[in-house]
Amino acid sequence: MFDTDEVLRCEGCGAALQVEDPGAIGYIPEAALNKIPVVCQRCFRIKNYNEMSSVTLNQDDFLKMLGSIANKKALVVHIVDVFDFEGSLIGGLQRFIGNNPVLLVVNKIDLLPKVSNWNRIRNWVQKQVKENGLKVAETVLVSARNNQGFDRVIELVGRLREGRDVYVVGATNVGKSTFINRLIRDYSDLGSELTVSQYPGTTLDLVEIPLEDGKSVIDTPGIVYRHRLTELLPKQYLKTVLPDKPLKPMIYQLNEGQTLFFGALARFDFVAGERQSFTCYVSSGVKIHRTKLDRADELYAEHKGELLTPPVLEDVEALPTWVKHNIRAKAGAETEVLISGLGWITVNNKNGADLVVHAPRGVKIAVRTPVL
Incomplete structure (x- = not known):
């Protein structure tokens, strides 16, 4: 059984592990507690069987979690999907994060035609951001999958955070976990990667990646926006x-x-x-x-x-x-x-x-x- 004085967390989604309720977040069979990495049943099934669980994070808890950033000294890395820019931009983000600076990371540029004019796209992004009322310190175009633009992101995070924790936020399925895995693999001693799946909503709690100065990169759950067609479709159609x-x-x-x-x-x-x-x-x-x-x-x-x-x-x-x-x-x-x-x-x-x-x-x- 669990030691009640210690909270174990899933190394995939960050949820607090528990052995009592198979239908609740963080469930793990007792027999799996001694395995490495320690992951909940949900993450195990996603990784090994591409099976999606119906367990989700309570929306009120998510908003409370995101709203807590305003009271902290933090750099917010907001990841958006260039394929669905308006659909993945977090509306009203400024209300949640207060005066903390924002680094906007526009992911999946590998999906755009290779002949794209990147300066034009960057200018277009900046125009869209302004029209949506979001203030950003810097904007960078990346492909987390292809490692394009990632060195620039690391440079900007180092320059902008000024001793702050780094919170990574974004809607579901924007490539956030792929991005975080790059941080884990290249800039952290954390021994395992997050769960990466084609299914939205994989991360269910805060996942902290320790940095050398004692601060952390913190992955947050993806926001489920019902105005995105992909959120309305049965999961088998996402691919x-x-x-x-x-x-x-x-x-x-x-x-x-x-x-x-x-x-x-x-x-x-x-x-x-x-x-x-x-x-x-x-x-x-x-x-x-x-x-x-x-x-x-x-x-x-x-x-x-x-x-x-x-x-x-x-x-x-x-x-x-x-x-x-x-x-x-x-x-x-x-x-x-x-x-x-x-x-x-x-x-x-x-x-x-x-x-x-x-x-x-x-x-x-x-x-x-x-x-x-």
Whole structure:
């Protein structure tokens, strides 16, 4: 049994370990207590079997945890996903962290086409950050997976923290654990890496990585944003919807009155405007189907979950009903439409267009200037 005077924590997610309740956070069979590393049953199953548990962290506890940063002297490293920038940016972060400085790390730039203009992307990020009311000390573009930009992050952390603890925050599935694992592997004596999975919400409690000066890098649980399509989908579809290789732009020449279906996940209507091209940036696992607008409703009703996949019919029916978002691409302006968690569509003609996006209720739709 446990020594009640000592709290053991899972080396994967950071949760306090317990042997009493298999359905609660931190459960570990007594027989596994002497194994190395010591991980809860949930992390063991994720790592070894790609099996996702339904155990989650109470949202009130999470907000309380994040809000405690404001009362500490800390550097906040906010990781966002360049594939879903608006969907992964923490709204109102400043309210939680007070006057502590923020280092913005824009991850997964390996997903962007190799010919991308990085200065343009950095300027675009800074513009988006300003429009969202977030104050940042520095911004850096990285690929935690490919080790791109990581040395720059370490340099900035060393310069900005000034003896502070470092809190790493971000939404689920932005690559936060991959980033933390790089810190563990290269800059800490901690003997094992965090649990990395394609499933969101792996980290369930604070995980502290000791630094040489007695301070720590602290990994926090990912925020579950229900406005991201990936949070609404059954877990087995995440590998299909989330890209793992550079995006290949798909260009469609459309006449007004034509529609693009993105599997059975979303729909893009070109309602009115002169013939023009639209560039789609989505995972290669999402199949795009073009049809006429006047038969789009019929096509969806007859072929969702069959011709139009992912997901399959049973899981289509479990998603929230679609709602319409009317969008006007103004003449003379560059316009891009983000469907949070799915990707984005760039309007290539500056002569204007009337558009409608259909997506499951609650999914965030953002209209922005093009990132590329």
